[in-house]
Amino acid sequence: MTLWFHLQCAAYKRPEPLLQTLEEATEIIPDRESVEALARRTLLHRRLPRIDGAERAPSGVAKCRHCREPIERGTWRIRLVFFEEGMFNAGGFVHTRCKEVYFETPDILEHVLHFTPNLTEDERNELRESLHTG
Numbered sequence: 001m002t003l004w005f006h007l008q009c010a011a012y013k014r015p016e017p018l019l020q021t022l023e024e025a026t027e028i029i030p031d032r033e034s035v036e037a038l039a040r041r042t043l044l045h046r047r048l049p050r051i052d053g054a055e056r057a058p059s060g061v062a063k064c065r066h067c068r069e070p071i072e073r074g075t076w077r078i079r080l081v082f083f084e085e086g087m088f089n090a091g092g093f094v095h096t097r098c099k100e101v102y103f104e105t106p107d108i109l110e111h112v113l114h115f116t117p118n119l120t121e122d123e124r125n126e127l128r129e130s131l132h133t134g
């Protein structure tokens with residue numbers, strides 16, 4: 001099966017195969033250095049490829065994958081996906097306050113914003129604040 005990704009999305013979601021492909025590529029690849037650097041940063045933390053954006057919890061039913069506590073309605077949560085058998089499958093959510101322990105790095109803003117493109121500027125600022133304060 002062939003899967004297609006934007007280069008930047010591949011760097012976020014499938015960094016290892018992307019780096020292997022870049023090593024073997026003979027074509028000129030636009031912005032190759034920054035894509036390769038992004039993939040290498042993503043590889044440093046095994047759970048970063050799971051990030052699939054953020055959203056406000058529509059209810060208080062979902063539980064955080066890290067602390068197992070309910071995610072309060074209306075609060076920001078980070079969506080997770082797992083790549084299994086050639087597909088991305090929903091993997092639950094993480095509180096913004098649990099991000100550093102779960103992802104093993106506080107530096108996830110770029111990943112989260114990349115996969116949450118339809119936010120207004122106010123929502124982006126609120127999300128930044130939530131990720132900053134936890």
